[in-house]
Every structure is written in structure tokens, then in C-alpha cells.
Amino acid sequence: MRASLTRLLTDHGMILVLLLLCAFFSVVTYSEQSPIGEAAARQVAADIRQQFGQNPRVLIVASDQPGDTAFASGIARDFAGSGGQILATVKGEPKDARETLQKLSATGGRLDAIACTQVTGAWLVFSDLKTDFPALGQPRVIMPRSYRWPNFLKSENLLNIANQIAVIAIVAIGMTMVIITGGIDLSVGSLLALSAVLTAGFIRDFAGGVNASFGGMLLACLAAIALCGIVGAFSGAMITRFAIPPFIVTLAMMLVGSGLAYILAKGQSIYQIPDSFVWLGRGADLFSLPNAVVLMLVLYALAHVLMSRMKLGRYLYAVGGNGEAARLSGVPVKRVLMWAYIASALLAGLGGVIMASQLKSGSATYGNMYELYVIAAVVVGGTSLSGGEGRMLGTLTGAFTIAVIQNGMNLTNVESYTQKVVLGLVILGAVLLDRIRHPR
Amino acid sequence: MTETAPLLEMRGIVKSFPGVQALRGVDLRLHCGEVLALLGENGAGKSTLIKVLGGAHRAEEGTIAIDGRETPLASPPESSAAGVAVIYQEFNLVPGLTAVENIFLGREVTRAGFVAQRMERDRAAALFKRLGVEIDLDAPCRRLTTAQQQLVEIAKALAFDARIIVMDEPSAALTSHEVARLFEIIRDLRRQGIGIIYISHRLDEVFTIADRVTVLRDGRNVGERPIAQITRNEMIEMMVGRELKDEFPARTPTLGAPRLEVSGLRRGRAVRDVSFTVRRGEILALTGLVGAGRTETVRLIFGADPREAGEIRLDGNVLALRSPQEAIAAGIGLLTEDRKLQGLVLGHSVRENFGLPNLTWLSRRGFVQLSQEREHFGRYVDQLKIKVPSQEQRAGNLSGGNQQKVVLAKWLARQCDVLIFDEPTRGIDVGAKYEIYLLMNELVAAGKAIVMISSELPEVLGMADRILVMHEGRVTGEIADARRATQEQVMQLAVA
Numbered sequence: 001m002r003a004s005l006t007r008l009l010t011d012h013g014m015i016l017v018l019l020l021l022c023a024f025f026s027v028v029t030y031s032e033q034s035p036i037g038e039a040a041a042r043q044v045a046a047d048i049r050q051q052f053g054q055n056p057r058v059l060i061v062a063s064d065q066p067g068d069t070a071f072a073s074g075i076a077r078d079f080a081g082s083g084g085q086i087l088a089t090v091k092g093e094p095k096d097a098r099e100t101l102q103k104l105s106a107t108g109g110r111l112d113a114i115a116c117t118q119v120t121g122a123w124l125v126f127s128d129l130k131t132d133f134p135a136l137g138q139p140r141v142i143m144p145r146s147y148r149w150p151n152f153l154k155s156e157n158l159l160n161i162a163n164q165i166a167v168i169a170i171v172a173i174g175m176t177m178v179i180i181t182g183g184i185d186l187s188v189g190s191l192l193a194l195s196a197v198l199t200a201g202f203i204r205d206f207a208g209g210v211n212a213s214f215g216g217m218l219l220a221c222l223a224a225i226a227l228c229g230i231v232g233a234f235s236g237a238m239i240t241r242f243a244i245p246p247f248i249v250t251l252a253m254m255l256v257g258s259g260l261a262y263i264l265a266k267g268q269s270i271y272q273i274p275d276s277f278v279w280l281g282r283g284a285d286l287f288s289l290p291n292a293v294v295l296m297l298v299l300y301a302l303a304h305v306l307m308s309r310m311k312l313g314r315y316l317y318a319v320g321g322n323g324e325a326a327r328l329s330g331v332p333v334k335r336v337l338m339w340a341y342i343a344s345a346l347l348a349g350l351g352g353v354i355m356a357s358q359l360k361s362g363s364a365t366y367g368n369m370y371e372l373y374v375i376a377a378v379v380v381g382g383t384s385l386s387g388g389e390g391r392m393l394g395t396l397t398g399a400f401t402i403a404v405i406q407n408g409m410n411l412t413n414v415e416s417y418t419q420k421v422v423l424g425l426v427i428l429g430a431v432l433l434d435r436i437r438h439p440r
Numbered sequence: 441m442t443e444t445a446p447l448l449e450m451r452g453i454v455k456s457f458p459g460v461q462a463l464r465g466v467d468l469r470l471h472c473g474e475v476l477a478l479l480g481e482n483g484a485g486k487s488t489l490i491k492v493l494g495g496a497h498r499a500e501e502g503t504i505a506i507d508g509r510e511t512p513l514a515s516p517p518e519s520s521a522a523g524v525a526v527i528y529q530e531f532n533l534v535p536g537l538t539a540v541e542n543i544f545l546g547r548e549v550t551r552a553g554f555v556a557q558r559m560e561r562d563r564a565a566a567l568f569k570r571l572g573v574e575i576d577l578d579a580p581c582r583r584l585t586t587a588q589q590q591l592v593e594i595a596k597a598l599a600f601d602a603r604i605i606v607m608d609e610p611s612a613a614l615t616s617h618e619v620a621r622l623f624e625i626i627r628d629l630r631r632q633g634i635g636i637i638y639i640s641h642r643l644d645e646v647f648t649i650a651d652r653v654t655v656l657r658d659g660r661n662v663g664e665r666p667i668a669q670i671t672r673n674e675m676i677e678m679m680v681g682r683e684l685k686d687e688f689p690a691r692t693p694t695l696g697a698p699r700l701e702v703s704g705l706r707r708g709r710a711v712r713d714v715s716f717t718v719r720r721g722e723i724l725a726l727t728g729l730v731g732a733g734r735t736e737t738v739r740l741i742f743g744a745d746p747r748e749a750g751e752i753r754l755d756g757n758v759l760a761l762r763s764p765q766e767a768i769a770a771g772i773g774l775l776t777e778d779r780k781l782q783g784l785v786l787g788h789s790v791r792e793n794f795g796l797p798n799l800t801w802l803s804r805r806g807f808v809q810l811s812q813e814r815e816h817f818g819r820y821v822d823q824l825k826i827k828v829p830s831q832e833q834r835a836g837n838l839s840g841g842n843q844q845k846v847v848l849a850k851w852l853a854r855q856c857d858v859l860i861f862d863e864p865t866r867g868i869d870v871g872a873k874y875e876i877y878l879l880m881n882e883l884v885a886a887g888k889a890i891v892m893i894s895s896e897l898p899e900v901l902g903m904a905d906r907i908l909v910m911h912e913g914r915v916t917g918e919i920a921d922a923r924r925a926t927q928e929q930v931m932q933l934a935v936a
Binding site (some may be wrong): 309310311312314315317318321322324325326327328329330331332388389 | 742744763764765767768769774776781782783784785786787788792795796797799800803806807808810850
């Protein structure tokens, strides 16, 4: 009873910290927002309909910025479906707007509203419509209203955070398993780079480069991930067969993996990849959630079930909690350890594939220092480095905590050197908090 | 005749650990130039007493006086400053450092902040000359033999000007030649006025070297005599002491076919050619002193350590065991001697501990059947009267008796044919002991075979059908009818 209560508190403790951080950054980044694009279009269209009824006569004025194009087409679509007349659409500069207005007043058309973005609405040409274009009646300039909302809490920003942390969070799943067994895996950053290089290289050399088919790309990814798995199996074998400390084995594999990545990529980045390859890293098919984030959530759900409900999960905890007791209880300790290192390497490989997809290229420089961020995520998530304790959802919380801090500091213009200092202190603070809560 | 104050006088020392009263008012006196043998069964309190003297434990009551002056020995440094040096069975040497570095560890001779290596070396060389031995001063200690490491410990004691030297089982790992050399050195130290407390299970040695004997039992003094006024049998009687009471449930053994047969088991110096058979329905006790090779033997049977030679048969079939996993699958269970280090994952819940060897049958397609696990464990909690507030209780927070019951539950649920109990009742209160004995009787009544390792002779005599006594890795004696054996008989075989 008390044990489960403390467990609950640990989980929620870190979640609480995460929420507090979110609240903090929300307050700090609370500022004037002007809607753009689709959102602005919806608002302006609604305003026009409210003021002029179901059948208004509208002129749309947008600049040639990409966001404004979405605005113009958004309004056009809105009125096309529900009545209302778009007399003209201006995309360009003030002088284009003036020409159109002149044309409209020449044809003697009455105008109800001029739908503008915040930029175009401020153009001087609209300042005195009554005197300049009396023929138009009394058109009103409708602009999206600005409102106050935290930059941090904008949905694009939140999705951005999730997308940026997805790779680290996915790799952290394997790291959590390894650390729960009482080990460590320093090779994940290098394996990530190796996997990205291998994926890009396979696509370039065997799958037809920029013309690669879906099947070819899939095979390239799977092959790269599988090769990382073999490296993981090698580390696991060194650790279980020859009893070399995991720190040393994976440190060596970190150097080997990174070196191999540079050799294979010949020190350059490989970019002969079809555009469709970015689907995994940049696409967003489900409720506009980025695909990488969806994949991350699915993997966390699976890992959580594995660790809490399956025999293998129980064995991972037991090996880390007391390896000798586990062995004497019939737990296949070596097999369990092998599994942990292979899983960690496979997930690092997957991380490399996602990163190659996000950046549409493969380079040996990817994943530099990632092992440290991954370990930090695991530790901040409450997993004990001495093994036997820790939870998947804690690691997810930890990864998000780090991402939120980084993102929040970016939004508040903290320079990157200072960010490092703060991040280091935060990691220390999180672990200290954990220690204070359960003194050993 | 008025005596000068003794070199060391410990009076009324009391020390308890959670659940165990280790010392209940022990007195100990040591004079200059005297070798005092401290005797007692395993668990009599000898180790605790010398740890109090060495400053590693703090006594709850009692006084310690050195040269008649009361001296609180609150920490190891205070203790060594007062002139006490304890040489534990597990040496206190840093394996990677040389003899010289170890001797001066923590009190280096320095000059202007630098270690005066030449001076240290000369002093160490002088110490070894005083001991009359030669040792490679530059080799890391792990390269030295056990006897040489012991000499480094002794030299270290002398370097601190220790006047009281405690040696815990110093001869346990030495050859007879090395033991003779050790005795020469001890006699030499005695001539220099140093008081020595000598702990050993080898009674022959005690007669050779000691001037006086103090015997402890159950944390109390039971006798103190000059060596000339005591016989070997009297010593054993004092050590064993207790009378057999009705602390063991009665049982009429019904022996069946041989269940477990081992022959020619061998591993290093610890296990040298051990063979025995246990039948269905039989409790076989494996006894002997600590270090006799009993635990090592059963670990070989369980596949926990690789065996160099030997055959293991279960119900007539030869088993090629290479891991505990295989042994468990074959139907052998081992309840380890050390619950905390080997029996339980202390940080995990009792339910998870219970599940560990049972997940193979408690899970389906890789998923643990949680409800079944709870149900089965719940049944054992009731049956064994395990006192836990919930199944999620951390194993580390339980008392020794309850911890042992959790270990029992996990093995009972596994339905093993052969159960090996290594010190099943160590550190457990009397009530829980009786329940465990009852359970053992039920198990053999159901046709299972039990191998029980125990250092407690009353337990051995009260529970076993047959007794094997081990000494230095070999079976040195068998008592076929345990009911009619005496503790003295067993002890004679054990100290052989």
C-alpha cells in the first residue's frame, strides 16, 4: 500500500515539476498574438458574416507572403460554401490594392467588407475609403483581432517540442531498460549516426537514390536498424560472456560506431534521398500529430506494457535489483542482459532513421552527445542508475522536461551557452529531488 | 597477590541487532604477553565482540578499559589509536597497493607534503625483519599468498604500535607449514608483551598456542580457564552447552527410493570429492564448521557454480546442470544462506519476489498473469502466516523471519522435488523456527527430499534423519541415525 503510494508520488512528482515548468514558461511567454493563415481566415470570415449577414460582398487583400496565401484561399473557401460574393482577391502590394479598388468603383459595385490580414489592413490605401472611392459605398476593413496568449502554449510550439524530443525519447526507451538492469549504454549516440548514414547510404546505393521506391526505402531502414542491433548484440555478448563492465564496452562501441559512420559517409552527408522519405520525420497524418511523435507514443505504450505486465519486464527489474538473487531464482540473467542491449541498439537505430528522415540526409555528425541527453532523460525520469528501479512513463516525463526547458529558453532568448548551464543544473536538481524524497 | 590492571578489560558488553541479541553482557580480560583463545559456536557472538573491540560496532552497554583506563572505542581509528589491531578473516588490504603502501595507508610518513617513500620502505623492511620473514615489498598485495597477506596485516598492526592484536580464524586458509610459522611469530609477539586474542575453530591449535580460553555461547560467557585446566571434551561441551528441548516437531520418517544422488563433486579447494544420496521423505543434514564447504557443495548441485567433476542424479536420471535455471526446471530448489544478498530482491515487493522463480508457469505468452500471482501468493501468505501489510510491501522492510517465509513461499510454489535449505532458521525467532520445521516435515511427508545445511547442532539433531559432517571440503563422517547422535559426536567429527 505504502509502496504503491510512493511509486505514485514519484511518477507524479516529476510530472508536477514538468507542469510547473510549463506554467512558468507560459507566464513568461505570454504576449500579443496575431492570428495568421487559416486561423485568421476563419476569424475574419466569421466577423464579416456577423456584421453583414449571410450574403456579403467581399474583397480579399493579402500580401504575397506564404501565410497570406493560406489566408486568402481560406476566406475564399469559407464563402464559396456558404454564400457571399468574393468580388476580387488581391495578392501583392498596396498599389495592386489601389488598382483593384479603382476597377471595382469603376464597375460601380458596392462593397461590404475588405478582408485583410493585420499587415494589409494597415495599408494607407484603406485609410480614407469614403473620400477616395465613394462609389463603393461604405466598406469596412475587417482584420483578424489580436489576442494575448503564451507563445509557449501555441499548438505549433507544443507539437514542435514533441517532434524535437521524439528521437531522444525513443532512444531513451532502450536506455531505460539497460539502466534498470544496472548497466549503461554509451553507444546510442554513435549508433544513431551510424544508422542514419547506413539508411541514407543504402537508399543512395541500392534503392535507386532520389527515385527510390517505398519498398526500397523500407528495406534500407530495416537493414540499418538490424545492423545496429548486431552491434548491440556484440556489446551484450562482451558484457555477459567476458564480464567487461558495460561502461567500458559501450564506450568502446561508441568510438567504433562513430568512426564507422564517418568512414562509410566519407566524412560528408548523404542527401541523395527521395522527397517522400521525409514522411516519417516531418509528416503529420493523424490529427495533425507528427508521425514521429505518434511512433514515439506507440513505442512508449508498448514498452510500458512490457515493463509492467510481461515476464521479460519483471526479469529486467530483478536482474538490476539483485542479479545474484535473480540468477538463483532461475532468471536467465545473461539472456535478459543481451535483450536489453540489443533493444537499446535497435531503438538507437530507429532514432537514426527518424533523424535521417527529419533532415532528409544522413551524416556522421548526427546524434553527437545524444547519449548524455538520453541518460539525462532517464535519470530525470526517476530511474536509479544503480538498477532495479524506474518506469517508462517516468522517462517520457524526463524527456519532455528536458525538451520543455530547452524550448522555453529558446522562446525567452536565453543564449545556448547559458542553456547548457541551466540544463546541467536542472538535471542535478531533479536527481537531488529524487534522493531527498527517498533517502537511501 | 595484587595484580596490575589487565591490558584489556571488557565488562558487560551488550549489543543487539534488529531481531537478534548478539551480546548479552560479555566480559573479557586480556593480559600483557598473553594469548587468549576466544571460542564459541557459529553465532555465539565472537565476531560481534571483536567488532566492538575494533570500533566497527558500538556497544549499547558495558565498558572497555585499556591499562585500567576506560576508553570508548567509538570508531576504527579511535580503536587503533588506543593500540587495538583487528585482523579480520577477510583481510583489510587494498589489493592493488604494495605491502609498504598498505602498511602505511591512512597514516603515510610525509615530508613537506610528499610521501617519504624511502623512509616508509625502511621501516616496513625493519618490521618484517622483526617478524623474521621476507616479503616482496614492491609487489601488489593481490600477488602475495594468503599467508604473506596475513603477515602484512600483522606488520601493519605493529607499525601502529598495537598492543592488542585480534586474529579471527588466522589459520583458516593456511597450510600446516604456514600455520607453524604463524605460531612462531605469535610466540615472538607474546614475548614482546603484546596481548593476542586468537579465534579459531581448530581446537588442536588452541591447545598449542593459547594460554587461556574464554568460551562464548548465545552472547554470554560460559567459561574461562587456563589452558592447562581444560580438556578438549570440556571445551566442546562448553561450546555446545544447550540441552535438547522439545523445540522440534515429531515425525516418523518413511523413506522411499533414492531421490537425489551426487557422486564425486569437486570444485577447487572448497569441495573435494563429495558423494551422498538423499531418499524420498528424508531430511539429510549437512553440517560442519563455517568454511567446511557445505554451501559450496549445494551450490554445485544447484548449478550456481560450475563443477569440475561429479555426477548429479535425480530419481535415477543424470542431470547435466549448468545453471540454476536448469536445476529449477529439473526440480531442485535452493533456499540460500544469505537472504539479503542472494534470496531476495530487497527493493522489490514481496509479491514480485515470490513470482521470480514461478513466472515460467505464472505467465502466458510472455504476460504475467497478475491475478493468479496474487491469488497463489495470498494463499501462501495465509498458510505460512507471513506478516505483511500488503503484497506490495518492499521485501527489505520485513523482519528476518518474514523474509525467510517469503523465500520459502516462492520455493514451495515451485513444487520442487528436492529442496536444499541453507541455514533455514538463521536469525529467526523461535516461533517462526517451529513453523518452518513443521513445514519441512510436511514436505518430506509428501515424498520430497530435503538437504539441510545447519551450523546449529540442536537443529541438526532435532530435524535430520541422517547427518553428514564436512571438514575442509570433504565428507569426514556420517551419522546414520541422527536421533541417537550427540552434539559431542558431531563436534568431534567437525573439528577433526
